[in-house]
Amino acid sequence: MSAAAVGSPDAPRWPALVPALLVVAPFALRLAGVTVPNTAIIFTLLIGLMLTGMPVSISLGLTVLTYLFTMTTVPIESVALKLFTGIEKFEIMAIPFFILAGNFLTHGGVARRMIRFASSMVGHWYGGLGLSGVLACALFAAVSGSSPATVVAIGSIILPAMVKQGFPARFGAGVITTSGALGILIPPSIVMVMYAVATNTSVGQLFIAGIVPGIALATMLGLTTWWLARKHGYPRQPRATGAQRLRAFRESAWGLLLIVVVIGGIYTGIFTPTEAAAMSAVYAFLVAVFVYRDMPLSRVPKILLDSAAMSAMLLYIITNAVMFSYLMTSENIPQSMAAWMLDQGLGVIAFLLVVNVLLLLAGNVMEASSIVLIFAPILFPVAVKLGIDPVHFGIMMVVNMEVGMCHPPVGLNLYVASGVTKMGITELTIAVWPWLLTMLVFLVIVTYWPPLTLWLPRILGMTS
Amino acid sequence: MKILDRLEEWLITVLMAVATLIIFVAVVHRYAAGVAIPGVQDALLKIDLSWAQELCIYLFVWMAKFGAAYGVRTGIHVGVDVLVNRLRPSDRRFYVLFGLLAGAVFTGIVGTLGATFTWDVAHTSSVSPDLEIPKWIVYLCIPLGSYLMCFRFLQVAWAFVRTGDLPHHDVGHVEGIDDVDAADAASPALHPAAVPGTRA
Numbered sequence: 275m276s277a278a279a280v281g282s283p284d285a286p287r288w289p290a291l292v293p294a295l296l297v298v299a300p301f302a303l304r305l306a307g308v309t310v311p312n313t314a315i316i317f318t319l320l321i322g323l324m325l326t327g328m329p330v331s332i333s334l335g336l337t338v339l340t341y342l343f344t345m346t347t348v349p350i351e352s353v354a355l356k357l358f359t360g361i362e363k364f365e366i367m368a369i370p371f372f373i374l375a376g377n378f379l380t381h382g383g384v385a386r387r388m389i390r391f392a393s394s395m396v397g398h399w400y401g402g403l404g405l406s407g408v409l410a411c412a413l414f415a416a417v418s419g420s421s422p423a424t425v426v427a428i429g430s431i432i433l434p435a436m437v438k439q440g441f442p443a444r445f446g447a448g449v450i451t452t453s454g455a456l457g458i459l460i461p462p463s464i465v466m467v468m469y470a471v472a473t474n475t476s477v478g479q480l481f482i483a484g485i486v487p488g489i490a491l492a493t494m495l496g497l498t499t500w501w502l503a504r505k506h507g508y509p510r511q512p513r514a515t516g517a518q519r520l521r522a523f524r525e526s527a528w529g530l531l532l533i534v535v536v537i538g539g540i541y542t543g544i545f546t547p548t549e550a551a552a553m554s555a556v557y558a559f560l561v562a563v564f565v566y567r568d569m570p571l572s573r574v575p576k577i578l579l580d581s582a583a584m585s586a587m588l589l590y591i592i593t594n595a596v597m598f599s600y601l602m603t604s605e606n607i608p609q610s611m612a613a614w615m616l617d618q619g620l621g622v623i624a625f626l627l628v629v630n631v632l633l634l635l636a637g638n639v640m641e642a643s644s645i646v647l648i649f650a651p652i653l654f655p656v657a658v659k660l661g662i663d664p665v666h667f668g669i670m671m672v673v674n675m676e677v678g679m680c681h682p683p684v685g686l687n688l689y690v691a692s693g694v695t696k697m698g699i700t701e702l703t704i705a706v707w708p709w710l711l712t713m714l715v716f717l718v719i720v721t722y723w724p725p726l727t728l729w730l731p732r733i734l735g736m737t738s
Numbered sequence: 739m740k741i742l743d744r745l746e747e748w749l750i751t752v753l754m755a756v757a758t759l760i761i762f763v764a765v766v767h768r769y770a771a772g773v774a775i776p777g778v779q780d781a782l783l784k785i786d787l788s789w790a791q792e793l794c795i796y797l798f799v800w801m802a803k804f805g806a807a808y809g810v811r812t813g814i815h816v817g818v819d820v821l822v823n824r825l826r827p828s829d830r831r832f833y834v835l836f837g838l839l840a841g842a843v844f845t846g847i848v849g850t851l852g853a854t855f856t857w858d859v860a861h862t863s864s865v866s867p868d869l870e871i872p873k874w875i876v877y878l879c880i881p882l883g884s885y886l887m888c889f890r891f892l893q894v895a896w897a898f899v900r901t902g903d904l905p906h907h908d909v910g911h912v913e914g915i916d917d918v919d920a921a922d923a924a925s926p927a928l929h930p931a932a933v934p935g936t937r938a
Contacts, residue, residue, distance in 0.1 A: 285826050289824065292821065323840070325818060325822075327818060327837050328836070329837075330816060331806075332845075339844065362795055374754065545765060552758055553761075578751045578754045579751045581754060583750070585754075585798075586750065587805070587816070589798070589806075
């Protein structure tokens, strides 16, 4: 945490009381003899602990432990067992593999070749490098499962080049911050694996369902870029010749082939999603070290270590979130919430609106994985009762997470982009709004037009 | 202390690499065994790799436990710091310490629960389904990992009390991107500044 992030010495003091009050209140009320519903206790405790700034995983775990020790008959052993068995699922292991693959790709020059290919294809249109950036992000998203990784991989190369060509820094930062979010919508996607784990939905179905919305969002972001660039007369690239395009394609073919391996492998059933992830990690390693030779072998241990640390962090959140959702289920909270919402006469349209607003609000304070792991198990039973397709609901959540990644205060993409561009968060926030607006429009489309997500899995015969 | 640090890093690096290779080999083996090459096919069919999946899970569970401890030391665990970062330094200091100590308490409790649990399992003849190794060896990572994590939380808290510094993980920085780009588009904007938003 940098020193700049600390409040001034004469900041108001009352906010400091908020977390403390939230943590203490439920117990104080109980001692005073007021009956507080269990749901309220769990959530005030969780929110209070989270606001203290401790790791999300620890606040989840502590909430469960505190609740267990003070007010329930659920045997602690059965919950503790979840702590050990919570992540013993092969599907979850796709996460470390995809992170590893992503790191090899980011380091290995695959991104650079993809950018060259993208700019040879669309660089001569309005938007030039900006439009190429959108396409390159979409291509990279198809081999990487994380948004911030996509922003780093594409942004750190294309942004300096854009500024050199005379684009305002804001324009470039806006394009890349938002297009990078495609990383979790276009398969593979770590957030989709999280959703699948939290709700027992098929990872393969979610991946296939993400393809069409991913392409649609890329197109919409591209159109926004094109329109803005045309309006302001930003520089364009000279049209690439057929031979140049072919060469750029051949150079990036090793990276592009990975798209075929992952998606094709999962769809045809050659691999399970986890195996596909492991294969792509090995493949990315081979390409980076032996084919492109951008990465010396000596750097491999460091990449393994970084990937392991990142995966362990996510797995630790998953472990605690599994325990948390087990507590919720054993206290019948999702079920009673579902019943309550249905009693209110909440229809599909209103429910989806509420969910989106709730998730967007949560996106203001938490990052995507935690949101999905906490909210999906709660909202999912209601969605199922209302007849919403689990896959559609998942894709909607993922798109919602993308929006959250691109706006402050916790938009991860923003921080990454600010690291790459050296622009302040406030300035970046202004920079991203045309694209952010586009994403919000897209979110509405995805939410209320299920065929966009369900069409492809259906014609491929993956869902009914 | 240095030895413990290195051991921790070395352990999770190796676990990551081994798990990846095992799944890779298992998949290649599955398809290679289907190709009819005389001699080779029979040899391949004799090798049974059905335990690969289970081993991969255990390796990653171990990696997750020790990686989480390493993550405390490097500040990779994300939290909601929106509110805390707007507080007066003295109030913020209180919550940072509270968070770190809460982390230590939680991991301490989990470690103890894990130790009792592992102890109980060790007195049964429970073995894993495919590998048939005793379950308690598998579960041993929980007390070990959690106690290590507890220790790391205390270590970070102690360092914070003494120096006021927290380890922090920089999401914007990717090792190796810098020098690749220096050749590509000589730009000064490639050394990302410290990124607020992540913390221990």
